[in-house]
């Protein structure tokens with residue numbers, strides 16, 4: 354991987370992290386505990402619970418991705434970054450640009466069923 358490609362990937366990671374942190378900040382404002390003593394009817398209540406579950410799930414997923422990207426940002430300079438864990442071939446730069454935290458090439462990912 355060239356220095357330019359590494360720099361480009363770092364920029365991509367940083368912009369993906371910026372997008373995620375904006376999303377996370379927004380989701381945080383949407384996360385409100387559902388009041389158990391709430392006097393509203395059960396259908397409404399169930400709906401609110403479901404909605405909160407979806408938001409909470411998304412919040413967790415985004416947090417996970419954010420942490421992965423942060424770890425990846427520190428890995429970009431390393432020799433083994435962008436090398437498939439399975440076949441040890443280089444992961445294509447196009448794939449890394451889309452998913453910088455990729456640890457497997459497309460062939461291995463498909464083979465491993467990931």
Ligand SMILES: [Zn+2]
Nearest residue numbers: 437440458461
């Ligand atoms: Zn591979």
